[in-house]
Amino acid sequence: MLISNLEIIPDRKVVKHLGLVQGSSVRAKHVGRDIMASLKNILGGELVGYTELLSESREEAMDRLKAQAESIGANAILNVRFSTSSVAQGAAEIYVYGTAVVLE
Amino acid sequence: MIYQIIWVLALLVVGYIIGTYLERKHYRSILKREEALRSLPVVASKYLPEDGVSYQQTLVMGNVTISVDYFKRFLATLHNFFGGRVTSYESLLDRARREAMLRMKSQAASQQASLVLNVKYETASIYKGSGSNIGSVEVLAYGTALIPKST
Numbered sequence: 001m002l003i004s005n006l007e008i009i010p011d012r013k014v015v016k017h018l019g020l021v022q023g024s025s026v027r028a029k030h031v032g033r034d035i036m037a038s039l040k041n042i043l044g045g046e047l048v049g050y051t052e053l054l055s056e057s058r059e060e061a062m063d064r065l066k067a068q069a070e071s072i073g074a075n076a077i078l079n080v081r082f083s084t085s086s087v088a089q090g091a092a093e094i095y096v097y098g099t100a101v102v103l104e
Numbered sequence: 105m106i107y108q109i110i111w112v113l114a115l116l117v118v119g120y121i122i123g124t125y126l127e128r129k130h131y132r133s134i135l136k137r138e139e140a141l142r143s144l145p146v147v148a149s150k151y152l153p154e155d156g157v158s159y160q161q162t163l164v165m166g167n168v169t170i171s172v173d174y175f176k177r178f179l180a181t182l183h184n185f186f187g188g189r190v191t192s193y194e195s196l197l198d199r200a201r202r203e204a205m206l207r208m209k210s211q212a213a214s215q216q217a218s219l220v221l222n223v224k225y226e227t228a229s230i231y232k233g234s235g236s237n238i239g240s241v242e243v244l245a246y247g248t249a250l251i252p253k254s255t
Contacts, residue, residue: 003163005222006248010152010159037171037240042115044123044173045130046203047240051169054242058167080163082244084228092228092242 001066002076002103009076009103016102018074023064027057028091054092058082061096074100115174123173127195134202141209146220146247153219159250164220166207170200171240197241201225204245217249 002009037047069077080098087093152159172180176192183190204225212220226244 004161004248005163005224005246006150006161009161040171041240042119042174043126044119044171044176045126047169047171050240050242051167054169055167058165058244081224082226082246084226084242084244086228
C-alpha cells in the first residue's frame with residue numbers, strides 16, 4: 001500500500017479512482033500522564049506522554065485508513081491529509097483522509 | 105490568603121528559572137540539529153524535480169507537544185488584558201514547529217531521502233475546550249520523502 005501526500009506518482013498511471021477513504025481515532029491519556037503533564041505545565045518543556053499518545057493514535061488512524069482502502073481494492077492512497085481536533089478534555093481525535101486509487 | 109500569594113509567587117519563580125533554562129537548552133539543541141540536517145532540502149512544492157532520477161516515495165512525519173511554563177502563562181494573561189504581542193506564546197509555537205520539522209527531517213534522513221516534498225504543518229491545542237488557558241500545543245509536520253532508487 002503506497003501512501004503519499006502528493007497528487008501524482010512518477011512513472012505510474014492512475015487506472016481507477018475509488019473516492020475518499022478515511023480513518024480516525026480518539027484517544028484519552030491516562031492519569032499518570034496527566035499528573036506529569038500538569039507538572040510540565042508549571043516548568044514548561046515537552047510533554048513526552050502526549051507526543052507518544054498522539055503519534056500512537058495517528059498510527060492507528062492510518063491503519064484504519066489502509067484497511068478501508070484495501071477493502072475497496074485500492075493499492076495506493078494519494079493526497080493524504082492529517083487533521084486534529086480535541087473532542088473533550090484530555091482526549092484528542094486524529095483524522096486522516098485521502099483519495100484511494102488503483103495504480104497500474 | 106498570604107500562603108496562597110506565597111505559593112503563586114513560588115510557582116512563578118520556579119517556572120521562570122526552570123522554564124528559561126529548559127527553553128535555552130531546547131533552542132541550543134534545535135540550532136545544533138538544524139545545522140546537521142541542513143543538507144536535506146524541504147520544499148512545499150507538489151511537483152517532482154525533473155532531474156531524470158527515479159525516486160521511491162514514502163510519507164514521513166514528526167510531531168511534538170510542548171507546554172509553556174507558569175511564568176510565561178502569567179505573562180500571557182497580562183498580555184490578554186493589555187493587548188499587544190504575546191511573545192511568550194510566539195516562542196512556544198516557534199519551538200514546536202522547528203522541533204516537529206526536525207523530527208520529520210531526521211526520519212527522512214534515516215531512510216536516505218534526498219528531498220522532502222509537499223510539507224504541511226498541522227497545529228492543535230490540546231487543552232482547547234477545557235476552559236483553561238491554551239498552555240500547550242501539538243504540532244505535526246508531514247511530507248513526502250523522495251528516496252533515489254539505487255538501480
